[in-house]
Amino acid sequence: xxxxxxxxxxxxxxxxxxxxxxxxxxxxxxxxxxxxxxxxxxxxxxxxxxxxxxxxxxxxxxxxxxxxxxxxxxxxxxxxxxxxxxxxxxxxxxxxxxxxxxxxxxxxxxxxxxxxxxxxxxxx
Numbered sequence: 001x002x003x004x005x006x007x008x009x010x011x012x013x014x015x016x017x018x019x020x021x022x023x024x025x026x027x028x029x030x031x032x033x034x035x036x037x038x039x040x041x042x043x044x045x046x047x048x049x050x051x052x053x054x055x056x057x058x059x060x061x062x063x064x065x066x067x068x069x070x071x072x073x074x075x076x077x078x079x080x081x082x083x084x085x086x087x088x089x090x091x092x093x094x095x096x097x098x099x100x101x102x103x104x105x106x107x108x109x110x111x112x113x114x115x116x117x118x119x120x121x122x123x124x
Contacts, residue, residue, distance in 0.1 A: 001027070002036040003103050005043045012056050015091070019061060022095055023054055030104045046108040048111035050102060063100065076102075 001024075027045055028034065034047035042055035042064075053064040057117045064086045070077065071084070076099060081088040087103075089095060 001002060002038070002043075003035055004038040008038060008043055015055050016061075017092065019089075020054070020056060023061060023063070023100070025088075026095070026097060026100050027052060027054075027104060031108060032099055033096065047108055047113050051107050057088070060090050061095075063087045063089055063103075065107050066105055067109065069103055071107065073099075073103060 005024065005112045009017055010025065012020055024043065026049075027038070031045065031047040031051060032049060033046045037044055037046075039053065040052050044053045050066050053062075055062045055064070060081075067085050069085075070082050070087065074082075077087060
């Protein structure tokens with residue numbers, strides 16, 4: 001585990017640290033070989049390409065997953081504030097563990113497919 005990410009979590013208000021730690025563990029459980037570091041001032045995970053970021057905001061944790069994952073799961077995310085590449089996870093609610101796992105897995109699959117496509121095009 002990256003020391004800078006640990007420091008990021010340690011600097012967060014005490015009430016938020018458990019959720020940030022839980023989110024970090026979820027991501028690392030799904031992709032234990034992912035590279036973890038700080039990017040753009042927030043925890044970042046690279047696995048076959050950009051996988052996910054998260055950041056503590058006022059009243060929520062922003063989980064950032066590059067497009068098209070949010071759009072692909074629009075119906076399942078109807079109860080959350082979303083943007084093109086972000087989900088706002090309210091601090092006062094439990095993390096939607098199964099949904100987060102599904103989104104991270106979808107991003108990994110997207111990255112792997114994209115990577116195969118790029119390799120295939122370079123051989124042609």
